[in-house]
Amino acid sequence: MSRTVFCRRYQEELEGLSAPPYPGPKGQDIFDNVSKKAWEEWQGHQTMLINEKGLNMMDPESRKYLTGQMEKFLSGEDFDRAEGYVPPEDSGA
Numbered sequence: 456m457s458r459t460v461f462c463r464r465y466q467e468e469l470e471g472l473s474a475p476p477y478p479g480p481k482g483q484d485i486f487d488n489v490s491k492k493a494w495e496e497w498q499g500h501q502t503m504l505i506n507e508k509g510l511n512m513m514d515p516e517s518r519k520y521l522t523g524q525m526e527k528f529l530s531g532e533d534f535d536r537a538e539g540y541v542p543p544e545d546s547g548a
Contacts, residue, residue, distance in 0.1 A: 457470045457471070458470070458471040458473070459471055460472075460486075460487060460488060460489065460490055461488070462488070462489060462490035462492070462493055463488045463489055463493075463529055463530055463531065464489065464490070464493040464528070464529050464530065464531045465490060465492070465493060465531075466531070469490035469491070469492055469493075470490060470491045470492065471486070471489075471490060471491060472485070472486050472489070472490075472491050472494055473491075474486070476494065485529070489529050493529055494529075496528075497525060497528050497529060500524075500528060500534075501521060501524075501525065503537055504521065504524060504535065504537060505521070506537075507537030507538075508537060
């Protein structure tokens with residue numbers, strides 16, 4: 456049976472992650488309070504933000520920005536989206 460958590464983003468019991476995504480307290484908090492579904496959605500959104508906004512992950516300010524966006528996204532707060540981004544249409548193929 457899979458592990459469930461009360462997801463901070465979706466405010467319901469959902470399947471949890473199999474391991475903390477980061478070491479330390481922040482990783483444990485995500486492990487305890489964020490669903491696998493929300494984490495996978497964040498990973499996709501994070502990639503889009505990095506690419507569309509041209510973030511440099513060697514830059515401390517870019518990492519700080521992304522961490523702030525992650526906290527907003529996972530808490531269900533208003534978060535940044537890439538300007539002009541249009542998700543690809545499902546071709547059904």
